[in-house]
Amino acid sequence: MVIHYKCPNCGADMAFDSESGHLSCPSCGHEENIETFPEQNIERKFDEGEAKEYHCENCGAIILTEAETTATHCSFCGAPVVLADRLTGDLAPAKVIPFTVSKDEAVAAFKKWTRGGRLTPRGFTSGDRIKKMTGMYVPFWLYDIEGEAHIQAIGTQVRTYQSGDTIYTETNFYDVFREIDLSYLKVPADASEKMDDVLMDKLEPYDYSELKDFRMPYLAGYLAEKYDFDDEQLFSRVESKIVPYIDAYISTTISGYSSVSYTNKQIDAQKKKVYYTLFPVWMVYYDFDNKEHTFAMNGQTGKVVGKPPISIGKVALWFTGIAASSFVAMKAIAFAVGGVLW
Amino acid sequence: MRNSSWKWVWIPVLVLLLFFGGLSVSAQTGDLIYDEAGLLSSEEVQELEALAEQYGAEQNVDFLFLSTDSTEGQSIEGYMGDFFDDRADSTGHEDAVLLTIDIGGREVYLAGFGTAERTLDAERVDLVLDRIIPEMQSGDYANAFEETVVTSSEYMEYRPGVNPESIFLKTWFHLAIALLLAGIIVGSMLYNAGGRVTTTPGTYVDRDHTRVRSQDDRFRNKTVTRSKIPKNKDGGGFGGGGGMTGGGRSFSGGGRSF
Numbered sequence A: 001m002v003i004h005y006k007c008p009n010c011g012a013d014m015a016f017d018s019e020s021g022h023l024s025c026p027s028c029g030h031e032e033n034i035e036t037f038p039e040q041n042i043e044r045k046f047d048e049g050e051a052k053e054y055h056c057e058n059c060g061a062i063i064l065t066e067a068e069t070t071a072t073h074c075s076f077c078g079a080p081v082v083l084a085d086r087l088t089g090d091l092a093p094a095k096v097i098p099f100t101v102s103k104d105e106a107v108a109a110f111k112k113w114t115r116g117g118r119l120t121p122r123g124f125t126s127g128d129r130i131k132k133m134t135g136m137y138v139p140f141w142l143y144d145i146e147g148e149a150h151i152q153a154i155g156t157q158v159r160t161y162q163s164g165d166t167i168y169t170e171t172n173f174y175d176v177f178r179e180i181d182l183s184y185l186k187v188p189a190d191a192s193e194k195m196d197d198v199l200m201d202k203l204e205p206y207d208y209s210e211l212k213d214f215r216m217p218y219l220a221g222y223l224a225e226k227y228d229f230d231d232e233q234l235f236s237r238v239e240s241k242i243v244p245y246i247d248a249y250i251s252t253t254i255s256g257y258s259s260v261s262y263t264n265k266q267i268d269a270q271k272k273k274v275y276y277t278l279f280p281v282w283m284v285y286y287d288f289d290n291k292e293h294t295f296a297m298n299g300q301t302g303k304v305v306g307k308p309p310i311s312i313g314k315v316a317l318w319f320t321g322i323a324a325s326s327f328v329a330m331k332a333i334a335f336a337v338g339g340v341l342w
Numbered sequence B: 001m002r003n004s005s006w007k008w009v010w011i012p013v014l015v016l017l018l019f020f021g022g023l024s025v026s027a028q029t030g031d032l033i034y035d036e037a038g039l040l041s042s043e044e045v046q047e048l049e050a051l052a053e054q055y056g057a058e059q060n061v062d063f064l065f066l067s068t069d070s071t072e073g074q075s076i077e078g079y080m081g082d083f084f085d086d087r088a089d090s091t092g093h094e095d096a097v098l099l100t101i102d103i104g105g106r107e108v109y110l111a112g113f114g115t116a117e118r119t120l121d122a123e124r125v126d127l128v129l130d131r132i133i134p135e136m137q138s139g140d141y142a143n144a145f146e147e148t149v150v151t152s153s154e155y156m157e158y159r160p161g162v163n164p165e166s167i168f169l170k171t172w173f174h175l176a177i178a179l180l181l182a183g184i185i186v187g188s189m190l191y192n193a194g195g196r197v198t199t200t201p202g203t204y205v206d207r208d209h210t211r212v213r214s215q216d217d218r219f220r221n222k223t224v225t226r227s228k229i230p231k232n233k234d235g236g237g238f239g240g241g242g243g244m245t246g247g248g249r250s251f252s253g254g255g256r257s258f
């Protein structure tokens, strides 16, 4: 893997000066300490021959492997894949969370998960129809986001009291101002077009304590998908992801009111750092009722997501069971309190 | 008694008649219906008598109907109290629900005596009055009494002190909550069948650098709205709670003008 240090001043590749122990720019002379060099100016690229790129002509997927691993079939559609001519100066990931769930463990965890499905048909819960299981590194962009929020709101406090035969409702209005510093670290957004965003979001959270600097050997035996969207294209998605988090935080900073109405809510958020990261995902393909179902498993935590088949009979059974038992329970309480059943 | 050889058969019957004299005598003029003001037709009297008999046997009380043209200068409570004292003294029946209509003063009073003082308390009396007031106003006194008997009987089934019209005791409410609960639970099971979102607003927050930099809460103004506590509904409610008759019998009750 080749690491380029882009000069923050002019954008040229900086060189490591062994005498000073600093990075220095050949075109403008700018110097930087390698320890504190800004992450966003570091560019990692694949070295020639260390990675292979396969193209699927059926679905268009682009799959990366390390040099020793051979891919024959597309992990998305199963069609044969062809090796691309060569991998030229492609962006390499900066970070990776390695697989900690092995294939055997993944199969066992998936079987356990299918058995636990309370609404899935009986045939599905036996869970021995796994057609194909692929361990795949899915490309994500992780964003460090910094921002601030300026909030203006009107809060009310309502108090009622009685005097004589009159009820008084006193409403106090307050002007509420908040200036808030916001910081979110490593918010992920999957950069793959093929992966369902909702599915990928549900795989979160990953344990970032195991986030490692990317090295080629992590890829051995696994496939990695190439990113389809760059960090600029995905920023709006990550923004829409954190806005609810920010809203939730803002509302915790305004308390003690019976109602709060926002008159001005200004949120500015910028990305401070971006990390091209690979997350481990087990893709499970499963045949049931002549339909193929896709499941994904967090390759670090074992969490399974995906749309299982639903048994109408079991849904009806649960519904009537819950409805009937809660009806009986309420009748019993009513009888105990009121002394009358009907 | 034409056949003297059957004479001995009648002896125990006569004894019984003497023993329950008051009861059997008033039975001929109306044991439960005292329609002094003539508000009911004779068929209605018969029907209501049968109805009151039937429900009264179930509840172990006498359902009584009293109407008058005039309370003779007394309050309707006093008038019905005197009536009940007389009747209870002569029949020995202390447990009763009494609906009194003063057609002259256009007032109605419902009272519970004996066991009915508890099983048909002032709150329940009020609920029954709510139901019969429309019939009183339209002059349908027979139906008003029928409603009184049926509804009171229904209420008396409930444990004393419980509001029988409480929504929490209604079957439709139980059914609605049961269906709603099942819908919510099964709905969330379906929703979560594909895996649950387990990230929270706190998952990615940087607690060291997310903070309120400045804040201000400034009082701006206040408004006060006034509302009168509503008075007793239907205008003419009175005698709520009950009281004591001249003869020292306590009762639950309530009255209305109509």
Ligand SMILES: [Zn+2]
Pocket: A007, A008, A009, A010, A011, A012, A025, A026, A027, A028, A029, A030
């Ligand atoms: Zn430079």
Ligand SMILES: [Zn+2]
Pocket: A056, A057, A058, A059, A060, A061, A074, A075, A076, A077, A078, A079
């Ligand atoms: Zn494909």
